[in-house]
Amino acid sequence: MKRITILLIAVAVLAGFAIFAAITSRHAPAQEAAPIFGITIPPGYRDWRLISVAREEGNLNDIRAILGNDMAIKAYREEKLPFPDGTIITRIAWNCVPSEENNKLFGRPQSFVPGSAPDWYLQVIVKDSKRYAATGGWGFAQFNIDGKPAAEAVLTNCFPCHQAIKARDKVFTRYAP
Amino acid sequence: MKRITILLIAVAVLAGFAIFAAITSRHAPAQEAAPIFGITIPPGYRDWRLISVAREEGNLNDIRAILGNDMAIKAYREEKLPFPDGTIITRIAWNCVPSEENNKLFGRPQSFVPGSAPDWYLQVIVKDSKRYAATGGWGFAQFNIDGKPAAEAVLTNCFPCHQAIKARDKVFTRYAP
Numbered sequence: 001m002k003r004i005t006i007l008l009i010a011v012a013v014l015a016g017f018a019i020f021a022a023i024t025s026r027h028a029p030a031q032e033a034a035p036i037f038g039i040t041i042p043p044g045y046r047d048w049r050l051i052s053v054a055r056e057e058g059n060l061n062d063i064r065a066i067l068g069n070d071m072a073i074k075a076y077r078e079e080k081l082p083f084p085d086g087t088i089i090t091r092i093a094w095n096c097v098p099s100e101e102n103n104k105l106f107g108r109p110q111s112f113v114p115g116s117a118p119d120w121y122l123q124v125i126v127k128d129s130k131r132y133a134a135t136g137g138w139g140f141a142q143f144n145i146d147g148k149p150a151a152e153a154v155l156t157n158c159f160p161c162h163q164a165i166k167a168r169d170k171v172f173t174r175y176a177p
Numbered sequence: 178m179k180r181i182t183i184l185l186i187a188v189a190v191l192a193g194f195a196i197f198a199a200i201t202s203r204h205a206p207a208q209e210a211a212p213i214f215g216i217t218i219p220p221g222y223r224d225w226r227l228i229s230v231a232r233e234e235g236n237l238n239d240i241r242a243i244l245g246n247d248m249a250i251k252a253y254r255e256e257k258l259p260f261p262d263g264t265i266i267t268r269i270a271w272n273c274v275p276s277e278e279n280n281k282l283f284g285r286p287q288s289f290v291p292g293s294a295p296d297w298y299l300q301v302i303v304k305d306s307k308r309y310a311a312t313g314g315w316g317f318a319q320f321n322i323d324g325k326p327a328a329e330a331v332l333t334n335c336f337p338c339h340q341a342i343k344a345r346d347k348v349f350t351r352y353a354p
Contacts, residue, residue, distance in 0.1 A: 050223075053230045053242050055273065058287035065230050065242065065353075094353055096232065102349060105338050110235035114353040145354075161282050172279060176242075176271055176291040177322075 034149035036156070037132065037139030039124055041147060042069065045090045049073045052176035055096065055112075063096040063114055066173045076175040082137065083169050087127040091173075093120055117145035125158075125171070135159040136170045211326035213333070214309065214316030216301055218324060219246065222267045226250045229353035232273065232289075240273040240291055243350045253352040259314065260346050264304035268350075270297055294322035302335075302348070312336040313347045 031040040048067040056062050068076065069088045075081070094114030102111035122143040129137040140158035142150035162170040208217040225244035233239050245253065246265045252258070271291030279288035299320040306314040317335035319327035339347040 047226055049225075050227050050242055050244065052291055053240050053271075054276075054291075055232050055240055055289040056287055057289070058283075058285055060287065063230050063232055063240075065227055067227065092353075094230075099231075101342070105341055106235075108235055110233055110237065112232040112234070113351070114229055114231075117354075164282055165278070174290070176269075177294075 031147060032149055034124075034141035034143070034155065035152040037126070037135075037141055039126055039139050039141035041122065041143055042088050042090065042124060045069075045088070045124075046092075048090065050176075051076060051089065052173050054173070056093075060093070060118070060120075061096055062093040062118055062120075063112065064091055064093045066091045081169045082129075083127045083171070085128050085130075085137075089125050089171065089173070091123040093118055093123075119144050120150070121145045125162075136163055138162065138170055208324060209326055211301075211318030211320070211332065212329040214303070214312075214318055216303055216316050216318035218299065218320055219265050219267065219301065222246075222265070222301075223269075225267065227353075228253060228266065229350050231350070233270075237270070237295070237297075238273055239270040239295055239297075240289065241268055241270045243268045258346045259306075260304045260348070262305050262307075262314075266302050266348065266350070268300040270295055270300075296321050297327070298322045302339075313340055315339065315347055 033040050045067060048069055051066040051068045051072065054064040054066065056064070067090050069086075071084055072087045072089050075083045075087060095116050095118050096112050097115035098109060099111040099113045102113070103109045120142055122145070124141045124143070126132070126139040126141075127137055128139060132139040136159060138159070140155050140162075142154055144150075159170075162172070165172055168174070210217045222244060225246055228243040228245045228249065231241040231243065233241070244267050246263075248261055249264045249266050252260045252264060272293050272295050273289050274292035275286060276288040276290045279290070280286045297319055299322070301318045301320070303309070303316040303318075304314055305316060309316040313336060315336070317332050317339075319331055321327075336347075339349070342349055345351070
């Protein structure tokens, strides 16, 4: 009887492990690194603090939130440049769509909200002045909502534009107070 | 000699207290509560996690970030309605202005970023099903960037609009994944 109890407990423990492993793997699929810079999606970035927001019209037609890790937020708030190694800034973009619900209540077509995710859903820049010395100390990556990295040809466009922002360590986004 | 030392230490400690008090009071000015609902600006709300973003054209012409306290974020992510008592959601709005800097690099006028703060800079809604039973369990407040609450006449407009959003516990903003 004792042996059966021990066996049952052992089976229960193993089942627990199996369920835990299944849940864990579902929430953290193997992450494909972006080309050139070898950047993966930073874990927990959606919990990071807000740096600013933006709206791009034209072909992009998206609405954006720019989030930063603790190092990024500290540097922004203390207005300390250049950003220290380890700074990570993420930019989430959603297709910008009219909110019919809001417009009905406002009585006019004026309200726009995040819709589905465009191909350029998530962009990540990582500061590492040694590793990314050739691109001003920044590594660049882009992922779609399924975590698939954008091709090399997309990433080679990043630095040529970013380097124009000399006064702010090549970062477009300013902190929105 | 011993007595003088003790006296000097006492003076130094008092000076420390005075400096500390001065710094503290500079960072936390006495907060005026909003009318009707008695809401004050939630301490540290600018560090809260992002719920979503939005863009209002027309007379408002602003761009927005919607942040939530831990309770709000949990309820949104678990899709649990109604929001529990203690939920606080803040909405920051900035005047939406073109970014000449970005537009020059994009080669066309498409980029909009946060500018100065409009009078409706900060809105706060607080869930308290007993205290705010008359307004669907929500209290409403608005502050300008200097922390000055909006008048009673502004706040009486909140609930009549919010109550239309029956399916989502009277909250306009959806979570942006």
